[in-house]
Amino acid sequence: MKKADIKNLSAGDIQNKLAEVKAELTKLKLAHKISPIENPIQIKDLRKTIARLNTELTTKQQ
Template identity: 60%
Template sequence: MKAVDIRNLSQEEVKAKLAETKAEYAKLRLSHKVSPIGNPIQLREMRKTIARLSTALK
């Protein structure tokens, strides 16, 4: 998710998206530890998205 898209969301939508993304990230990390996922760069992108969402809340 790009910063421009995040700025267009309301604060409540950002909070919901942040919670959803954190849950997805936790699942993906667990599945990656069990058996390597096809695209490990996806983990990095999700971390960056979480950071962008957190920054938008401040």
């Protein structure tokens, strides 16, 4: 997700999206440990998305 997309979400939507992305990251990590996934950069991108979501959530809660 892009930063502009995240800014338009409400705090509740960010929390829901954060839970979805964390679950997807866990699934990808497990799949990568079993057999290498086609595009391992997806893991890096998901971690960055989680960081963006956490940052925006913190900003909205203040």
